[in-house]
């Protein structure tokens with residue numbers, strides 16, 4: 056799941072202060088689970104902006120709205136007419152949602168109300184941790200199910216480094232050394248000897264550095280395209 | 294199954310959440326009430342000091358609510374879910390309290406109803422059933438006439454139930470509410486004698502026979518006929534209408550039911566010191582309510598169990614006593630009432646007056662030779678699915694057809710009859726349209742929940758001491774004062790008023806499941822909150838990040854909308870800070886409401902329901918500060934509330950700080966309640982002072 060966290064109100068204010076009608080638009084999936092940008096938080100941010108505007112003596116109309124997800128158009132399509140009544144949409148969805156919506160609002164800008172932080176798990180209520188970096192080429196079977204890319208401060212592929220210290224990372228004593236965890240876990244699994252194989256240099260082109268990534272499922276696309284074609288030849292418009 | 298909406302049906306008062314409640318299982322108290330009074334709703338309103346709204350909820354299904362607050366056998370209490378924890382809620386006493394608090398309100402709200410239907414209905418009998426039908430039909434817009442053979446309205450409530458249990462002023466208020474709608478009343482008018490039933494049927498578009506059971510049954514034993522042997526109903530009628538019945542010094546009442554209790558206890562109040570009873574049943578088998586028996590025993594009434602009447606013994610004209618025979622068994626092998634006797638064991642119970650109280654029957658002699666047929670046992674033939682007799686347009690309701698029961702059951706049946714009459718008058722089919730009596734209800738509390746709830750004994754009301762109360766017909770129960778009522782109302786677990794999930798919004802984040810102290814939510818693809826577990830504490834709703842949870846009763850959204858009005862106008866030249874105080878209405882209570890004027894109170898069912906957003910919105914509305922006023926430690930009836938609310942207040946403070954406010958503008962205030970004075974006024978005044986130091990917003 057995507058974890059995000061709210062931006063400080065001052066930063067938000069700087070973004071929104073020159074607009075008259077602002078919609079704080081929440082997403083009720085991942086960022087709601089981490090209490091950053093669901094409908095409830097959107098409402099809270101809206102209230103904070105109104106108060107800030109009051110302090111500045113600015114006339115501003117600030118409302119809020121929420122839909123289930125911002126990363127699929129069907130979810131926000133039904134409210135698009137409403138959304139388009141505003142001068143600015145402050146989205147509290149993750150960055151995916153901000154991008155995605157921004158492509159569909161014409162002249163109306165979509166700004167981010169939260170910082171999209173990482174892919175994480177809910178370790179305990181209110182505690183979210185990063186466990187995967189979305190590198191596009193998973194090696195967890197070789198590292199005891201613990202991701203060195205996301206969890207090693209230096210993204211080492213063959214660790215630990217000399218900075219490991221009683222299971223903690225030299226970067227901070229609050230960070231577990233991922234390679235220490237890997238070794239311990241593989242000991243437990245009886246697969247420690249696998250680590251003696253050197254992991255060859257990785258091809259990072261599957262990760263962030265090769266331009267935006269796309270997954271295209273041929274079997275689903277093929278059908279969709281056929282349908283689109285049918286509609287087109289029937290004189291229909293999509 | 295949801296009931297089909299009937300066109301033109303009057304709209305009774307609906308508390309917040311009433312619509313959604315209809316789609317969910319009823320609280321057991323409500324399901325048990327024959328009229329389905331929403332006990333949970335009104336008890337909760339009482340707990341918040343909202344007495345007039347409580348009154349509306351109480352009277353919406355029940356036109357004789359004052360009466361019921363005195364004499365109802367309260368099946369709601371018998372089925373209260375609190376029974377599994379300690380003792381049932383004192384629902385009837387709370388009802389009385391709310392009604393007493395609403396006397397001026399109710400008188401002021403009496404209104405004539407426009408007669409829009411252009412049709413008329415004649416109602417024979419003014420007992421609970423007839424009165425209910427009269428009220429409903431007037432509300433529907435019909436012209437209604439009531440025909441009553443007695444000089445006053447009320448049926449058995451006026452003519453039989455002794456005044457020491459039912460003060461007539463209470464009955465009068467109920468009747469006045471109904472009559473004020475514009476109902477024609479014909480008292481001293483006996484149908485069959487003064488007007489013939491067929492004539493009546495011609496005068497009206499429909500007729501309702503609601504004549505109850507007005508004849509006492511007698512016993513076919515030697516010696517019954519003659520002076521000194523009385524029947525229950527005439528005896529009680531004499532007392533009710535201020536005619537002194539002729540009783541001796543030693544009264545024996547035959548019978549073991551509730552009416553027998555009334556007769557015996559009434560005899561005591563006529564100055565008879567020696568009153569005894571004789572009944573077939575053992576103490577455990579007696580049909581009378583246990584509390585009635587206990588109160589009778591307190592009044593030194595003796596009960597002879599397991600004796601059957603054999604003959605009235607007389608000396609000349611005078612009654613000497615009752616010869617009785619020992620009962621072997623009251624019920625036969627299949628559990629049916631079929632007493633058997635041991636004829637070798639007999640005895641004489643001495644008495645100079647005997648009152649027979651073994652049941653009632655209806656007087657339907659006036660129906661002979663009319664279009665209304667009687668069955669082979671002389672009872673009115675009727676169809677329970679339509680409430681109609683064999684004569685078209687002539688309906689029946691109440692005890693005349695249902696047999697003996699309670700006043701509130703007669704009310705429930707009166708509602709059905711009124712609806713049937715309305716459908717009939719509109720030319721619609723009746724069958725299948727009358728509401729089902731049985732309602733789905735919330736299960737009893739699971740043991741793992743019961744053990745999490747603190748025991749809190751029921752607050753019993755006081756009675757006049759037996760020595761005092763037997764001297765007169767004065768009402769013997771002493772109602773709650775406000776403090777007692779609030780305390781008792783606070784015991785209610787709010788069954789059915791708890792959390793519901795909007796499944797279109799829930800995204801299965803598990804927050805509610807993690808938070809609930811009682812394990813009520815189960816989250817699979819969406820959350821489902823199990824009503825039998827939910828204690829309606831309200832903790833989960835403000836935490837749901839998708840705003841998917843609302844509370845059926847007393848949801849904060851009810852107050853959120855009006856928050857700006859509640860905070861009110863902010864004077865730019867004010868001297869005192871405007872403080873928005875969210876107040877827990879339990880414990881802190883309505884009693885603490887006497888607060889400085891600059892404190893604008895926002896009563897909440899429990900501080901658990903307040904959201905960070907509510908705190909912010911109060912500031913947004915212009916308040917100089919926000920107080921969350923809650924009870925002192927250990928008095929909250931829910932679990933985990935304090936620490937969750939602490940966390941929310943802390944978050945609110947952080948957000949305020951981000952805006953450059955002093956975070957101290959949001960604070961939790963609490964005080965130990967119950968130690969006299971007004972501790973909440975003191976803490977609020979103190980807080981005001983601190984805010985003054987911080988400065989008033991927008992002033993110099």
Ligand SMILES: Cc1cc2nc3c(=O)[nH]c(=O)nc-3n(C[C@H](O)[C@H](O)[C@H](O)COP(=O)(O)OP(=O)(O)OC[C@H]3O[C@@H](n4cnc5c(N)ncnc54)[C@H](O)[C@@H]3O)c2cc1C
Pocket residue numbers: 364365366417418419420421422423440441442443447448449450453454455482483484485503504505506507529551552555656659690691692693697698699700701703
């Ligand atoms: C002594 C006693 C104590 C009771 N205590 C309780 C109690 O504590 N709690 C409780 O819930 N219930 C109690 N009940 C039961 C309750 O009173 C009845 O359930 C209720 O009154 C039945 O209502 P009803 O409308 O069917 O008939 P009723 O109340 O009997 O009303 C019928 C009316 O019709 C009138 N009538 C009859 N024939 C004619 C005619 N031909 N023309 C014109 N008018 C006519 C009668 O005068 C009467 O006023 C008690 C009953 C009795 C007798």
Ligand code: SF4
Pocket residue numbers: 320321322323332333336372373374375382384784785786787788789
């Ligand atoms: S606790 Fe309250 S709501 Fe629940 S059954 Fe008892 S009276 Fe009704």
Ligand code: SF4
Pocket residue numbers: 794798799800801802803804805806814816819820836837838839840841842
């Ligand atoms: S807290 Fe709200 S969104 Fe989360 S599971 Fe419960 S009802 Fe669903």
Ligand code: SF4
Pocket residue numbers: 791792808809810811812813814822826827828829830831832833834
């Ligand atoms: S937290 Fe309270 S209101 Fe919510 S489900 Fe649990 S008991 Fe019910």
